[in-house]
Amino acid sequence: MKRPTLTFLGTGASCGVPSYYCGCAACEEARVDPRAARDCSGLLICGLQHTLIDAAPELRTQLIRERVSTIDQVLFTHEHFDHVGGIPQLEFFVRLSSKKPLPIYASKETLAAIEQQFGFMSEVLKPHLLEPFAPVRLDGILYTPLPAAHSKGAFGFLIEPQGEESPAAPTSTSPPVRVAYFPDTGPLPPQTLKRLSALDILIIDATFNGKNWMPDSHHTIDEAIACALALGAECTYLTHLTMHYDKPITLEELKEKLKPYQGAIRVAYDGLGVPLS
Numbered sequence: 001m002k003r004p005t006l007t008f009l010g011t012g013a014s015c016g017v018p019s020y021y022c023g024c025a026a027c028e029e030a031r032v033d034p035r036a037a038r039d040c041s042g043l044l045i046c047g048l049q050h051t052l053i054d055a056a057p058e059l060r061t062q063l064i065r066e067r068v069s070t071i072d073q074v075l076f077t078h079e080h081f082d083h084v085g086g087i088p089q090l091e092f093f094v095r096l097s098s099k100k101p102l103p104i105y106a107s108k109e110t111l112a113a114i115e116q117q118f119g120f121m122s123e124v125l126k127p128h129l130l131e132p133f134a135p136v137r138l139d140g141i142l143y144t145p146l147p148a149a150h151s152k153g154a155f156g157f158l159i160e161p162q163g164e165e166s167p168a169a170p171t172s173t174s175p176p177v178r179v180a181y182f183p184d185t186g187p188l189p190p191q192t193l194k195r196l197s198a199l200d201i202l203i204i205d206a207t208f209n210g211k212n213w214m215p216d217s218h219h220t221i222d223e224a225i226a227c228a229l230a231l232g233a234e235c236t237y238l239t240h241l242t243m244h245y246d247k248p249i250t251l252e253e254l255k256e257k258l259k260p261y262q263g264a265i266r267v268a269y270d271g272l273g274v275p276l277s
Protein backbone atom coordinates (compact mmCIF):
# COMPACT_ATOMS: atom_id res chain seq x y z
CA MET A 1 0.00 0.00 0.00
CA LYS A 2 1.43 3.36 -0.99
CA ARG A 3 2.08 5.81 1.82
CA PRO A 4 1.42 9.44 0.98
CA THR A 5 4.28 11.90 0.78
CA LEU A 6 4.38 15.66 0.74
CA THR A 7 6.96 17.44 -1.42
CA PHE A 8 7.79 21.13 -1.30
CA LEU A 9 7.67 22.25 -4.93
CA GLY A 10 8.73 25.76 -3.94
CA THR A 11 9.48 27.52 -0.66
CA GLY A 12 10.04 31.14 -1.64
CA ALA A 13 7.92 34.28 -1.80
CA SER A 14 6.98 36.03 -5.05
CA CYS A 15 10.44 37.50 -5.67
CA GLY A 16 12.18 34.09 -5.49
CA VAL A 17 15.72 33.44 -4.31
CA PRO A 18 17.91 34.61 -5.90
CA SER A 19 16.00 37.64 -7.14
CA TYR A 20 17.43 38.49 -10.55
CA TYR A 21 17.83 42.14 -9.53
CA CYS A 22 19.51 41.54 -6.17
CA GLY A 23 23.11 41.03 -5.12
CA CYS A 24 22.58 40.58 -1.37
CA ALA A 25 24.39 37.84 0.55
CA ALA A 26 21.32 35.53 0.45
CA CYS A 27 20.89 35.91 -3.31
CA GLU A 28 24.62 35.47 -3.97
CA GLU A 29 24.58 32.32 -1.82
CA ALA A 30 21.69 30.94 -3.90
CA ARG A 31 23.55 31.71 -7.14
CA VAL A 32 26.40 29.39 -6.15
CA ASP A 33 24.44 26.83 -4.07
CA PRO A 34 21.24 25.52 -5.70
CA ARG A 35 20.05 24.21 -2.31
CA ALA A 36 19.60 27.84 -1.21
CA ALA A 37 17.54 28.79 -4.30
CA ARG A 38 13.76 29.08 -3.91
CA ASP A 39 10.87 29.08 -6.37
CA CYS A 40 7.46 30.45 -5.45
CA SER A 41 5.66 28.25 -2.92
CA GLY A 42 3.61 25.16 -3.66
CA LEU A 43 3.12 21.58 -2.44
CA LEU A 44 2.73 18.24 -4.16
CA ILE A 45 0.96 15.48 -2.23
CA CYS A 46 1.41 12.01 -3.67
CA GLY A 47 -0.76 9.11 -2.60
CA LEU A 48 -2.32 7.02 -5.31
CA GLN A 49 -2.98 10.35 -7.02
CA HIS A 50 -1.10 13.62 -7.43
CA THR A 51 -2.64 16.59 -5.63
CA LEU A 52 -1.20 20.09 -5.90
CA ILE A 53 -1.64 22.90 -3.45
CA ASP A 54 -1.20 26.04 -5.54
CA ALA A 55 0.32 26.47 -8.98
CA ALA A 56 3.42 28.66 -8.80
CA PRO A 57 4.65 30.48 -11.92
CA GLU A 58 7.53 27.95 -12.02
CA LEU A 59 5.09 24.97 -11.99
CA ARG A 60 6.39 23.46 -15.23
CA THR A 61 9.99 23.22 -14.07
CA GLN A 62 8.90 22.10 -10.59
CA LEU A 63 6.91 19.17 -12.04
CA ILE A 64 9.74 18.19 -14.38
CA ARG A 65 12.17 18.25 -11.45
CA GLU A 66 9.86 15.96 -9.42
CA ARG A 67 9.20 13.70 -12.45
CA VAL A 68 5.45 14.26 -12.23
CA SER A 69 3.52 13.65 -15.44
CA THR A 70 -0.09 13.65 -14.19
CA ILE A 71 -2.11 15.86 -11.86
CA ASP A 72 -5.45 14.77 -10.43
CA GLN A 73 -6.56 17.93 -8.63
CA VAL A 74 -5.36 21.33 -7.44
CA LEU A 75 -6.32 23.12 -4.23
CA PHE A 76 -5.60 26.83 -3.99
CA THR A 77 -4.74 28.83 -0.88
CA HIS A 78 -5.47 32.19 -2.57
CA GLU A 79 -5.30 34.12 -5.80
CA HIS A 80 -2.00 36.00 -5.60
CA PHE A 81 0.21 35.60 -8.65
CA ASP A 82 2.90 33.57 -6.85
CA HIS A 83 0.22 30.91 -6.13
CA VAL A 84 -1.80 30.90 -9.37
CA GLY A 85 0.68 32.09 -12.02
CA GLY A 86 1.31 28.51 -13.20
CA ILE A 87 -2.35 27.81 -14.04
CA PRO A 88 -1.84 28.35 -17.80
CA GLN A 89 0.79 25.57 -17.72
CA LEU A 90 -2.02 23.14 -16.90
CA GLU A 91 -3.84 23.82 -20.19
CA PHE A 92 -1.99 21.46 -22.49
CA PHE A 93 -1.78 18.72 -19.85
CA VAL A 94 -5.59 18.74 -19.91
CA ARG A 95 -6.04 19.21 -23.66
CA LEU A 96 -3.42 16.70 -24.81
CA SER A 97 -2.84 14.27 -21.93
CA SER A 98 -5.66 13.81 -19.38
CA LYS A 99 -8.39 14.96 -21.82
CA LYS A 100 -10.80 15.73 -18.98
CA PRO A 101 -11.34 18.97 -17.05
CA LEU A 102 -9.00 19.28 -14.07
CA PRO A 103 -10.81 19.64 -10.70
CA ILE A 104 -9.74 22.75 -8.79
CA TYR A 105 -10.78 23.65 -5.23
CA ALA A 106 -10.76 27.13 -3.71
CA SER A 107 -12.77 29.74 -1.81
CA LYS A 108 -15.41 31.73 -3.70
CA GLU A 109 -13.10 34.78 -3.78
CA THR A 110 -10.20 32.74 -5.18
CA LEU A 111 -12.38 30.93 -7.74
CA ALA A 112 -13.74 34.30 -8.93
CA ALA A 113 -10.22 35.73 -9.27
CA ILE A 114 -9.03 32.64 -11.20
CA GLU A 115 -12.03 32.93 -13.52
CA GLN A 116 -11.30 36.61 -14.06
CA GLN A 117 -7.54 36.20 -14.64
CA PHE A 118 -7.62 32.94 -16.59
CA GLY A 119 -10.99 33.02 -18.37
CA PHE A 120 -9.43 31.24 -21.37
CA MET A 121 -8.93 28.19 -19.09
CA SER A 122 -12.64 27.83 -18.26
CA GLU A 123 -13.18 24.74 -20.38
CA VAL A 124 -10.16 22.89 -18.96
CA LEU A 125 -10.76 23.59 -15.25
CA LYS A 126 -13.62 22.16 -13.17
CA PRO A 127 -14.15 24.49 -10.17
CA HIS A 128 -15.27 23.22 -6.75
CA LEU A 129 -16.18 25.65 -3.98
CA LEU A 130 -14.45 25.29 -0.63
CA GLU A 131 -16.19 26.66 2.45
CA PRO A 132 -14.15 27.51 5.56
CA PHE A 133 -13.90 24.60 8.03
CA ALA A 134 -15.71 22.20 5.62
CA PRO A 135 -13.35 19.33 4.74
CA VAL A 136 -13.07 17.61 1.36
CA ARG A 137 -11.70 14.10 0.96
CA LEU A 138 -9.40 13.64 -2.02
CA ASP A 139 -7.41 10.46 -2.64
CA GLY A 140 -8.15 9.30 0.92
CA ILE A 141 -6.77 12.48 2.47
CA LEU A 142 -8.93 14.98 4.32
CA TYR A 143 -8.23 18.63 3.45
CA THR A 144 -9.87 21.17 5.78
CA PRO A 145 -9.71 24.79 4.56
CA LEU A 146 -9.00 27.13 7.47
CA PRO A 147 -9.07 30.94 7.16
CA ALA A 148 -5.63 32.59 7.00
CA ALA A 149 -4.84 36.22 7.85
CA HIS A 150 -4.00 37.27 4.31
CA SER A 151 -6.15 38.27 1.31
CA LYS A 152 -9.96 37.93 1.38
CA GLY A 153 -10.90 34.27 1.07
CA ALA A 154 -7.33 33.04 1.72
CA PHE A 155 -7.03 29.58 3.27
CA GLY A 156 -4.44 27.37 4.82
CA PHE A 157 -5.12 23.63 4.89
CA LEU A 158 -5.25 21.01 7.59
CA ILE A 159 -4.11 17.83 5.82
CA GLU A 160 -5.01 14.48 7.37
CA PRO A 161 -4.49 11.08 5.77
CA GLN A 162 -7.48 9.03 6.90
CA GLY A 163 -6.28 5.69 8.29
CA GLU A 164 -7.93 2.53 7.01
CA GLU A 165 -10.58 4.34 4.96
CA SER A 166 -7.81 5.66 2.75
CA PRO A 167 -6.37 3.62 -0.07
CA ALA A 168 -3.32 5.91 0.06
CA ALA A 169 -2.86 6.23 3.80
CA PRO A 170 -0.69 4.17 6.13
CA THR A 171 -1.92 0.95 7.66
CA SER A 172 -3.09 0.84 11.27
CA THR A 173 0.48 0.32 12.57
CA SER A 174 1.24 4.00 12.06
CA PRO A 175 -1.21 6.62 13.32
CA PRO A 176 -2.45 9.24 10.83
CA VAL A 177 -0.39 12.39 10.56
CA ARG A 178 -1.84 15.88 11.08
CA VAL A 179 -0.25 18.53 8.90
CA ALA A 180 -1.11 22.23 8.64
CA TYR A 181 0.01 24.29 5.62
CA PHE A 182 -0.11 28.09 5.86
CA PRO A 183 2.27 29.57 3.26
CA ASP A 184 0.75 33.06 3.45
CA THR A 185 -0.58 34.32 6.75
CA GLY A 186 -0.15 36.95 9.41
CA PRO A 187 -1.17 36.16 13.00
CA LEU A 188 -3.54 33.19 12.66
CA PRO A 189 -7.25 33.89 13.35
CA PRO A 190 -8.52 32.47 16.70
CA GLN A 191 -11.01 30.10 15.00
CA THR A 192 -8.18 28.67 12.92
CA LEU A 193 -5.82 28.34 15.90
CA LYS A 194 -8.47 26.23 17.66
CA ARG A 195 -8.14 23.64 14.91
CA LEU A 196 -4.36 23.40 15.04
CA SER A 197 -3.78 21.40 18.21
CA ALA A 198 -1.69 18.21 18.25
CA LEU A 199 -0.04 18.85 14.90
CA ASP A 200 2.69 16.55 13.71
CA ILE A 201 3.85 19.00 11.08
CA LEU A 202 3.26 22.76 10.82
CA ILE A 203 4.36 24.51 7.62
CA ILE A 204 4.22 28.24 8.17
CA ASP A 205 4.80 31.62 6.51
CA ALA A 206 8.22 33.07 7.41
CA THR A 207 8.28 35.69 4.64
CA PHE A 208 10.31 38.46 6.21
CA ASN A 209 13.57 38.73 8.14
CA GLY A 210 13.92 41.65 10.52
CA LYS A 211 11.18 44.22 10.02
CA ASN A 212 7.74 42.97 8.93
CA TRP A 213 6.59 45.02 5.94
CA MET A 214 3.08 43.48 6.05
CA PRO A 215 2.38 42.52 9.68
CA ASP A 216 -1.30 41.75 9.07
CA SER A 217 -0.71 39.33 6.22
CA HIS A 218 2.74 37.76 6.70
CA HIS A 219 5.15 36.65 9.42
CA THR A 220 8.78 37.40 10.00
CA ILE A 221 11.05 34.44 10.71
CA ASP A 222 10.91 35.36 14.42
CA GLU A 223 7.09 35.53 14.36
CA ALA A 224 6.94 32.15 12.59
CA ILE A 225 9.19 30.68 15.29
CA ALA A 226 6.93 32.17 18.01
CA CYS A 227 3.87 30.67 16.26
CA ALA A 228 5.61 27.27 16.06
CA LEU A 229 6.47 27.35 19.77
CA ALA A 230 2.93 28.43 20.72
CA LEU A 231 1.33 25.63 18.67
CA GLY A 232 3.89 23.05 19.80
CA ALA A 233 3.83 21.00 16.61
CA GLU A 234 6.18 18.00 16.60
CA CYS A 235 8.02 19.57 13.69
CA THR A 236 7.67 22.96 12.04
CA TYR A 237 8.96 23.93 8.59
CA LEU A 238 9.47 27.59 7.71
CA THR A 239 8.41 28.41 4.15
CA HIS A 240 7.51 31.33 1.80
CA LEU A 241 10.88 32.84 2.66
CA THR A 242 12.18 35.96 0.90
CA MET A 243 15.52 35.50 2.70
CA HIS A 244 16.33 39.15 2.04
CA TYR A 245 13.59 41.52 3.21
CA ASP A 246 14.06 43.61 5.07
CA LYS A 247 17.47 42.22 6.03
CA PRO A 248 19.32 39.45 4.13
CA ILE A 249 19.86 36.14 5.93
CA THR A 250 21.76 33.30 4.27
CA LEU A 251 20.62 29.69 4.52
CA GLU A 252 23.70 28.95 6.65
CA GLU A 253 22.80 31.80 9.03
CA LEU A 254 19.17 30.67 9.23
CA LYS A 255 20.18 27.07 10.01
CA GLU A 256 22.45 28.41 12.77
CA LYS A 257 19.55 30.47 14.16
CA LEU A 258 17.34 27.35 14.28
CA LYS A 259 19.95 25.12 15.97
CA PRO A 260 18.65 25.73 19.53
CA TYR A 261 15.32 24.12 18.52
CA GLN A 262 17.10 20.81 17.89
CA GLY A 263 15.19 19.86 14.77
CA ALA A 264 11.74 20.90 16.01
CA ILE A 265 11.87 24.00 13.76
CA ARG A 266 13.47 23.55 10.35
CA VAL A 267 13.85 25.50 7.17
CA ALA A 268 12.03 23.98 4.18
CA TYR A 269 13.78 23.79 0.82
CA ASP A 270 12.63 23.19 -2.74
CA GLY A 271 12.35 19.48 -3.48
CA LEU A 272 12.22 18.39 0.19
CA GLY A 273 10.00 15.31 0.59
CA VAL A 274 8.27 14.45 3.89
CA PRO A 275 6.48 11.10 4.42
CA LEU A 276 2.93 11.49 5.78
CA SER A 277 3.07 8.39 7.94
Ligand SMILES: [Zn+2]
Pocket residue numbers: 013014041080082083183184240
Ligand atom coordinates in the same frame (compact mmCIF):
# COMPACT_ATOMS: atom_id res chain seq x y z
ZN1 LIG B 1 2.61 34.03 -1.52
Ligand SMILES: [Zn+2]
Pocket residue numbers: 019022023024025026027028244248
Ligand atom coordinates in the same frame (compact mmCIF):
# COMPACT_ATOMS: atom_id res chain seq x y z
ZN1 LIG C 1 18.69 39.39 -2.31
Ligand SMILES: [Zn+2]
Pocket residue numbers: 078080150151184
Ligand atom coordinates in the same frame (compact mmCIF):
# COMPACT_ATOMS: atom_id res chain seq x y z
ZN1 LIG D 1 -0.32 36.06 -1.02
